[in-house]
Amino acid sequence: MALARPDTGAPGPSSPSTSPKYDVFLSFRGEDVRYGFAAHLCSALDRQGIYTFRDDEHLERGELISDQLRQAIVQSEIAIVVLTENYFSSRWCLEELVTIVDSRDDRGQIVVPVFYGIDPSDVRHQRRSIAAAFEEHEARCSVDTIRRWREASTKISYLRGWVAEIVG
Template identity: 45%
Template structure:
């Protein structure tokens, strides 16, 4: 984002009291926390964009679930970083479902990144996503599983960035 665009973005967000964060990052920690997500997080901060990332924003002793849901609801933009193990994380699936809800009800902007995974694997839950859902089947009922699949299908259908098409990616 150019500096002039960022200045307008930051000033417009400061006038909105409904949003505490400009950006919420949703990612599978074991895939991208110390690599891609870390670089993206610091680039956003360096650009003056107030960004939620769980290890910086969640405090010791706080309940994780409500804090994450509140952070998503209070963000203007969500960036899900879909990676190989994203669907294997119950929390990622809860987050993506809430992100879709916020997109539909509050007009939240959703900018997906497909990190070393094909967008079709996210949309159609194939490959590692199919395997993850097979493992989830024993722990979660059909209504929950269907909500998660629908969220992945819809958010995975949005225009986003693919790491194979990013310079250096």
């Protein structure tokens, strides 16, 4: 179901706390898939009338990005998380992931992982490049922050999603 775009003024479905503003929030590591997979996915969703939050189009200049992203996540019906080898090296992506998993747990948001060139079991057990990314984070982040990121990573690895191999 496509929601009314914010600029139309037409109401979307309501919930007790917040009316959804977006159909989909798309979380991805920009340098990995922004101009390839993510761009094609967004185009396909747009063609179907599915209103998708993309940080390159919806972030207002001068606003705190983290607050605006958190708000966009909880104002979305669905979150699609494109997990790549480098996703876990981004503190920003991991914070998005925690917010997405919390939104799923707290309000039942639909979360769909896309394992893009990465094995779901490597995410679940935090092996290979994911283990290396967490080791690097441990030198700069609190134990609590690392724990939250690891728990969110494990939770999303158990969700049913898609496994996509990188072609080319």
